Amino acid sequence: MKTLWIVLGVIVVTVLLIGGWLIGGLNHVVRLDEAVNSAWAQVENQLQRRNDLIPNLVSTVKGYAAHEKEVFTTVTELRSQWGKAATQAEKMEVANQMSSAISRLLLVAENYPDLKANQNFLTLQAQLEGTENRIAVERMRYNRDVKAFNAYRRTIFGGMFASMRGLTRPREYFEADESAQEVPVVKF
Secondary structure (H helix, E strand, O other), X not given: OHHHHHHHHXXXXXXXXXXXXXXXXXXXXHHHHHHHHHHXXXXXXXXXXXXXXXXXXXXXXXXXXXXXXXXXXXXXXHHHHHHHOOOHHHHHHHHHHHHHHHHHHHHHHHOOHHHHHOHHHHHHHHHHXXXXXXXXXXXXXXXXXXXXXXXXXXXXXXXXXXXXXXXXXXXXXXXXXXXXXXXXXXXX
């Protein structure tokens, strides 16, 4: 009788340990997925902040550099495209193009001494530069969380847990556009 209780005790403890491990693994993959979703929401939050600042910056700069219509047109069009982008991949692509256009816009500003002295422009420029830095930080955090999720998903048990939760596809990294490696050129 004593042996039966010991065997039952071992079985119960084993079942509890395996159940705890299974529940822990299933919950861990969900936490990783939610971390990626949260990080992406922060990227979008900062992209939206930039999107909201651009009309003010463009209006301010237009008054001083009216003949640089191409840069302003590009920035305005990209702002509109970002608002219409439906998928994460589309938003990433437009955001990368926007970063490049904003760099060109800030270079235009460097060539206008009166513009650089305008307090409204300086304030908007500082906010925009701060936003670009925030976007870079949030992209880094997003990619860090994507890496953790994708790496866990590729482990033996992580893959099993991800499959059980329906999280079988890898998450997409936010990569810089190839044109970001080129130095922007402003011609007059």
